[in-house]
Amino acid sequence: MTLQDQPVDTRATQLRDALGDRIVLAGDAEYDTARLPWNVVADQRPFAVARPESAEDVVDVVRAVAAAGLRVAPQSTGHAAGALSWADLSDVVIVSLARLRGVTVDPAVRTARVLGGSHWNDVLAASAPHGLTALHGSAGDVSVVGYSLNGGVSFYARAHGLAVGSVREVQLVTADGALVRASADEHSDLFWAVRGGSGAFGVVVSVEIDLLPYPDVFAGMLLWDVSHAARVSHAWAQWTAAAPESVTTALRILHLPPMPELPPFLSGRSLVVIDGAIVETDAAASALLEPLRALSPEIDTFARIPAAGLVEIHMDPPAPTPSVSAHAVLGGLPAEAVDAFVAAANTPGVFVAELRHIGGAVARPAAGGGALSAIVGEYVVQGIGMAPMPDAVPMVDAAVRATVAALAPWHTDAVALTFIDVADADATPAYGAGLERLRQLKAEHDPQGVFVPARPF
Template sequence: MTIQELNADRRADELRGALADRIVLASDPGFDAARMPWNLSVDQRPFAVARPASAEDVVDIVRAVTAAGLRLAPQSTGHAAAALGDSDLTNAVVVNLSGLRGVTVDPVNKTARVLGGSSWRDVIAAAAPYGLTALHGSSGTVSVAGYSLLGGLSFYARAHGLAVGAVREVQIVTADGALLRASGDEHPDLFWAVRGGSGALGVVVSLVIDLLPYPDVFAGAMLWDASRASQVAHAWARWTRTVPESVTTTLRVLHLPLLPELPPFLSGRSVIAIDGAILDNDSDASGILEPLRALEPEMDLFARIPAAGLLDVHMDPVDPTPAVSAHRVLAELPDDAVDAFLTVADDRRLFVSELRHLGGAIARRPRDAGAIGSLPGEYLLHTIAMVMDPAAAGVVTGLVHGGAAALDRWSVGALALTFVDGGVDARSCGYGDALEPLRAVKQQYDPAGVFLASLPI
């Protein structure tokens, strides 16, 4: 047996002794299931997986792992596992927070305390009875902590800004095993840094977020056959230059596989869709939509719906999926940029090519913002492909990055951190002037570099 193997066995014994069934080791029968993230295209192979069910468990895990000379990689759901895949996890323990879930709503102050492994569906289900909702993303299965602390783009964003602006408090376990409350008046340096630095600074066990007073919303989707893509895409681009900040929408070209679980009118088809939300009364919202409705969509689902229904408008996958993606933040979307997008979107190997409308409050940095608080640019290009054969992962990754690069001419050189999927220099483009101050806070709270994050700082 080699020295490395002896050290590995010693560390495994130390972890088992300290954490018992809260740790899953590589030799355990359930290891392969425990190490699997939501993004099934990522074959992450850590030293072990820790599974806390409380803040106290997280404290014990951080102390035991650091005592064993190993590193920690916090992970709520594993949607962003591809970005973490750029890191060597051989001597790291993934802290799987999926068992640390729960939401407590304060209807008077319109806030929610959210445990670190909770998803947006957990929050919206808890908030809805009070006529409240939140700055959630397009997928209800994404974790609140990872999404919010790395920015978070919502269908409410052009009116209310990035989701990170709604974070009021974070409870986090730092590298020395301390459980700290970080807010505007307690550890303010850490509070500033974690709103952007996220898992690079510790394990977030809970956060307090502001909620929105919307029991219902005018929202939905329109759909056309992809043969109408050019007409619809150009019309949407012109329309977005005129709409108020109350309107946040996305345009997507989807190449859908022939699957029995899809509705017959979608299965095996290529379509173009527009979806989103309009924070206006029904009459004004209908007037805003009139230029799009004049294109006679074959399906028009825009209507007043319960706010909780907005989680399903984008039709993101609800089950773990093998996917890779890439993105660009665009300064503008002139006609030739739309044409370039349409050329990319015509490639049937791409599952989705989409443009999200930015601007408005998204681009305005709040006075009390953290390391990130706004995002420049007017549009976000996102390309997504499925990895059905692991042997083809390299080709598929090249495909999505090539599609995103086709619009580099209009890029602002920034990144939306929740869309980073590995293979890019997120440190320089994602954090800008905040990078060096972030590193200073990282050095203060994690001088030995214990924490590995999907976006290293």
């Protein structure tokens, strides 16, 4: 009898004996809570959920899971849990790193050591007292590890590149249960692979990242009623085409439901919003914004703010949210593409239609980079829909896919991994010519397929 042929009860007993209360099994009172990801649309039902609190715990978990003939899916927050829904989780243990949080900043060399379950808010709280910040995402409760190792498109990205380029060192537990430190000087092949290959190579228990020397930043949003969407969108497209790399912005058309927790100027309205950051002096940033401010926004919050406040301007949902999304990378944004975007943003079921300006340093492969170090394209288009009930998912999914498909003539072959939150998206274009090397290293480092990546390659 192989390990895989052992009865379920036998495997469960093995895990309980080896891990005690660090494992939550199907049937345990805590199972439904433990298996719940941030994106609650993903109804993941794994064999068990492990909840380690240290790197040593993770070693014990990986060894116990492998010994039981089961597989491992690392998960920090589950913001992109929908991407894992391709997998049969009946023989998979989700390793939730939610209890493995902590950040140590070295202000002298401007780095942070970040434990595997930490959020960007943790990094910002630790780095701000030193006048530092990071290549974080637009939401503070997103996992640093998942975001960074899958690329990471921040509001500093056009000036500084993808967040994956800031990763200096990774500590992970590999398929044989070893705790390994990977960097440019140590296990360099693994370091190359995990920067893009992420959870396919192990459970990452910490990363060391470079920080940015910005105590504050010129950032904010401009807001109009949706009746101005076409005029504002065309102006933004023309403006971004000439914007310097110090400017990273996004344009969104939002359809907000009437909710009492929203302020009156947002509740129940459809809006067009431009937000982002400008890494310039106040005078230079204001001069750059003048063409957009000339469109008389209803609200204009662009100003010098503490760098830690940048995660607030995008107004991402503050709590676990049932969402469905789709995206594509665009090679350009001519007037015809803008028209298509504005029209598609009115598709019933679309909550947010977004265009994010990339290009600049995002599109340039980083020297010494890993399997993923650039996204070759000029914009990302994304559709997001809310599906509060399971039976709404097909309709919402069709709506967000239609939003993205409306710009199909301008799609490129590139993808942005951190925007993938569906099971059928092809992640392989993210790796370009490095794909075969990545696959070879997966076979070398995980020959038994212990690790189940959210985005297979």
